[in-house]
Amino acid sequence: MNFAFGKNYLRITFYALLFTILTFAATTVFAQDDTPTDDEVNAIAKQLYCPVCENTPLDVCPTEACRQWRELIRTQLSQGMTEAEIKQYFVDNYGARVLAEPPRTGLNWLVYLLPPAIILLGAVFLFRSFREWTRSSQAETGPGGERSETSSPSKDDYVARLEEELKNRK
Amino acid sequence: MFAEFGYGVLLVSFIVAIYSGVAAVYGAVNKSAPLVESARRAMLLTFPLISIAAAALIYLLVTNRYEVAFVYEVTSRSMPTYLKITAWWGGQAGSLVFWSWLLAVFTSAVTLRKWDRDIEFLPWVIMVSAITLTFFLGMSIFFENPFARFWLVDGNVLPSMFAPANATVFTPQDGQGLNPLLRHPGMVIHPPMLYLGFVSFVIPYAFAMAALITGRTDDRWIRITRRWSLWAWLFLSFGLVLGGRWAYDVLGWGGYWGWDPVEIAAFMPWLTGTAFLHSVMIQEKRGLLKHWNMILVILTYALVIFGTFLTRSGVLSSVHAFANSPIGPFFMGFVTLTLVASVALVIWRWPILRSETEMKSMLSREALFLLNNLLFMSILVVCFWGVIFPLISELFTGAKVTVGPPFYERATAPLFSSLLFLMAVAPLSAWGHSTLQTLGKAIWKSTVAALVVTVAFYFTYTQNIGALVGFFLIALVLFATVHEFWRGTRARQKAQGENFLTALSRLMERNRRRYGGYIIHISMALMAIGILGIEIFQKETQGTLAAGEQLNIAGYTVEYRELASWDNQGEGVNYTRAVVDVYENGIYLGQLNPRIDYYFDSQQNMTIPGQRSTLRDDLYILLVDWQPVSTIGATFKIYVNPLVNWLWIGSLLFLAGVIFAAWPDRDPSEEPARRSVARDSRQPSAAD
Structure with missing residues (x-):
């Protein structure tokens, strides 16, 4: 009897302990997985734009709506959604404007391709002009193309000396 | 009384500006000195006229005349007087009058100085200024009238300059008050600085057009306007820096520049202006690139108007807002017209703009300056396209897109x-x-x-x-x-x-x-x-702390002490101010006080960071949220911004x-x- 009680006691203690450990373990798992930190939330919110404001990144947007969207990201993270999935969720629900850059599809390619194309054209144009200029200036070696040289009133001996100094410097 | 008076004076200055432009052209074409002189005096008259209209507006702002719609929108009883005065440029209608006033100041200054020396240019300079002034005054008179009042008609309140039938003036008890973000000292001087820069670039443009029209396409116009351009550039640059500083201090996102379209709108004329400042030296020194300098100054002027338009027309929020805003299409039309007319002038004068010498070496200073111009233009292309593309996308596909910092940073970093x-x-x-x-x-x-x-x-x-x-x-x-x-x-x-x-x-x-x-x-x-x-x-972290708890970032430890919240009824603000202790590697550095100011009249928050600034880095703490009753505490967002102080030091040296x-x-x-x-x-x- 006494022994049996002791046995029972042991068993109860064992289950109680097991229960406590399990609950504790469960809550720690819960705490780790289910409440992502602010930093984890902001890391994703930073890449998104407030769907209703003008040009405000979601991580710094002070409106109540944005606070709730950040909480939504937290919930989604705790449900195990990946960063890409969360971003896709926002795009599906609020359109491509929530992304910091237009997605690389269709007409949007223009935003990526046009500036480099124009810059390249400009560079090519500039270098062709350079070549033309230098060639033609070598062709006409006479003073014809030169503008007349008048010494300016400010250009006294000192500057000429400074010029020489600068040219011959070590 | 004052509203009608101000409007009347604005109307008179509009007519005087038109007269001035027409008389200048007539006088120049018919070589009539008296007519040109009359145009000059008319232009000089616009300055006191617009000043009087502005004074009337300021009087209305300062004396709480809330029956005037503009006064109602930008002021409230709780605002101190100096803010009521600066509210002049705090809203659309007022800032357009401010623009006109600055242009009148500058054009008057030009026509007063060295009139004899530049006599052949000046009629045309007056014409260009008069056209610009007429446009902006027209905007104020017909679309964005700062003197319009509220009228009560059949139970409805509507703003209008003149009394509708059976209407009585409606006077609200208090105004909405200026957006709290605009009450910061940085924001009080930032717009005038930017506008000073914007408007003073009109003068070099006007001289360039005069040079094209008169055929005096040597570098005379450049020498006359050289200092103008430099001052204009100074104001524009300083306006940009002030805007950045203001954003850093009150916008509460840990940075100073977010590649926002409004910022880029002000940055674009700076790019062409900077290219212009460099490339005019080539023309002065070597007689090269006359076409290009003309194009740069035209672009700068167009971008100045375009920048004002971008920030003022609502086009950035949506293409449809643009179409509905009364001034959008007119701005667009004006930019297009002036651009086409200026380019036509350049093409007309193309032959006499030929270079006087040749480029001799790819490594010469002038060649490298040209490369510099190519780079500035490239950045401009990136910026312009980035701002415009969302509008194009919305227009053609109906889909809104955002072109944000990653795009600009990637594209401009190599440039x-x-x-x-x-x-x-x-x-x-x-x-x-x-x-x-x-x-x-x-x-x-x-x-x-x-x-x-x-x-x-x-x-x-x-x-x-x-x-x-x-x-x-x-x-x-x-x-x-x-x-x-x-x-x-x-x-x-x-x-x-x-x-x-x-x-x-x-x-x-x-x-x-x-x-x-x-x-x-x-x-x-x-x-x-x-x-x-x-x-x-840049590093950042965020966390919710109970009193006594700590957050660690980059060697800093921030410990939450306490939080207090109180009203300042006189100014209509509620302050919530946190006290945090800051340690670096265990050594106590001091206390910081991030706070949130809530403005009752406009129902808006302003987040003021607690900052500790050194040459090595800035510790920048924001109070994001707090729980008034519970013990959970307050949420802080902390940034460590390395080296950012050098930006402000550089700006001062720049000045x-x-x-x-x-x-x-x-x-x-x-x-x-x-x-x-x-x-x-x-x-x-x-x-x-």
């Missing part, structure tokens, strides 16, 4: 880096001719020094390749530029036997533009340090550099505008 490189090299090259050998000889010492610095950074600060490239380029600019000062001073010391400081100051005074320009280059390199620091090394460059020369024989054709073309010149 800005190349600009830094040019900044180091170009000042060492000579006008007319340079070779790789002469350039290499001039720069090798600076390169070695910069490499040493970069290696030191590698071992002590960072292994990030992008950052190291940036630090190398910055160091190269600093060494090369300081070396230029050193070389010139030493040369002078030897030649004149002066001591170092005298030699340095005389050298700089001899050529303000050149050495002012070098100071600006140094300041740009310092600013680049700050930009690099925050772009690459000094531009003022030094634009300061009038002491010796009148140095006055460049009065030199007729004096130019030194063949020699590599240290004089400029």
Whole structure:
């Protein structure tokens, strides 16, 4: 009897302990997985734009709506959604404007391709002009193309000396 | 009473501006001196007229006349008087009047000074200014009238200048109050600075157009407007920096520049303006690039109007808002018309804008300046397209997209880096001719020094390749530029036997533009340090703390102490202020007080960071949220922004550099505008 009680006691203690450990373990798992930190939330919110404001990144947007969207990201993270999935969720629900850059599809390619194309054209144009200029200036070696040289009133001996100094410097 | 009076005066100035433009053209075409003189006086008259209208508006603002719609929108009883005055440019309608007023000030200044000297240009300068002024005054009179009042008609309140039938004036008890973000001192001076820059670029443009029309396409117009352009550039640059500082201090996102379309709108004329400042030197020195300078000044003017339009028409929020806003289409029309007319003038004068000399070497100063222009234009293309593309997308596909910082940063980082490189090299090259050998000889010492610095950074600060490239380029600019000062001073010391400081100051005074320009280059390199620091090394963390709890970031420990919230009824604000202790590696540094100000009248929050700023980094703490009753505590967002202080230090040096460059020369024989054709073309010149 006494022994049996002791046995029972042991068993109860064992289950109680097991229960406590399990609950504790469960809550720690819960705490780790289910409440992502602010930093984890902001890391994703930073890449998104407030769907209703003008040009405000979601991580710094002070409106109540944005606070709730950040909480939504937290919930989604705790449900195990990946960063890409969360971003896709926002795009599906609020359109491509929530992304910091237009997605690389269709007409949007223009935003990526046009500036480099124009810059390249400009560079090519500039270098062709350079070549033309230098060639033609070598062709006409006479003073014809030169503008007349008048010494300016400010250009006294000192500057000429400074010029020489600068040219011959070590 | 005052509303009708102000409106009436605005109407009169509108008519006077139109008369001035028409009389100027008539007088110039028919060579009628009295008519041109009459146009000039009419233009001079617009200044006191618009001043009176502005005074009437300010009177209404200061005396709480809320029956006036504009007064109702931007002021409230709780605002102090100085803010009620500055609310003049705090809203759309007022800021357009402000624009007109500045233009009247500048045009009057031009027509008052040196009238005899520039007599052939001035009728056309007046015409261009008058057209611009007429446009802006027209906007105020017909669409964005700051004097419109509220009327009560059949139970509805509507704003209108003139009383509708059976209407009585409606006077609200209190106004909405200025957006709290605009009550910050930085924001009080930021718009006028920017507008000063915007409007003063109208003057070089007006002279350029006058040069095209009169056929005097030598560099006379450039010499006349050189200082104008520099001052305009100074105001525009300073306006941009102030805007950045304001954003850093009150917008609460840990940065100073977010590639927002409104920011870019102000940045674009700065890009063309900066390219223009460089490329006019080629025309002055070598008689090259006359077409290009014309195009740059036209672009700058167009972008100034376009920038005002972008921020004022609602087009940025949506294409449809633009179509509904009354002024949007008119702005667009005006930009298009002036652009087409100006370009037509350039094409008409194309033959006489031919260069007087030839480009001789790809490494000459002028060639490198052209490269600099290409880079500035490239950044402009990226910015313009980034701002415009969302509108195009919405228009054609109906889909809204955002073009945000990642796009701009990726596209402009190599361009800005190349600009830094040019900044180091170009000042060492000579006008007319340079070779790789002469350039290499001039720069090798600076390169070695910069490499040493970069290696030191590698071992002590960072292994990030992008950052190291940036630090190398910055160091190269600093060494090369300081070396230029050193070389010139030493040369002078030897030649004149002066001591170092005298030699340095005389050298700089001899050529303000050149050495002012070098100071600006140094300041740009310092600013680049700050930009690099925050772009690459910024760290952030966020957490909710109970009293006594801590957050750690980058060696700093922030401990939450307490929080207090109280009302200031007089100013209509509720303050919530947190107290946090800051430690660095365990050493107590002091307390910071991030706070949130809530404005009752406009029902808006303003987040004021607690900042601790050193040359190494800024600790920047924001109070994001707090629980009034519960014990959970308060949520803080903490940024560590390395090196950002160098941006502000660079800005101050920048200011000094531009003022030094634009300061009038002491010796009148140095006055460049009065030199007729004096130019030194063949020699590599240290004089400029």
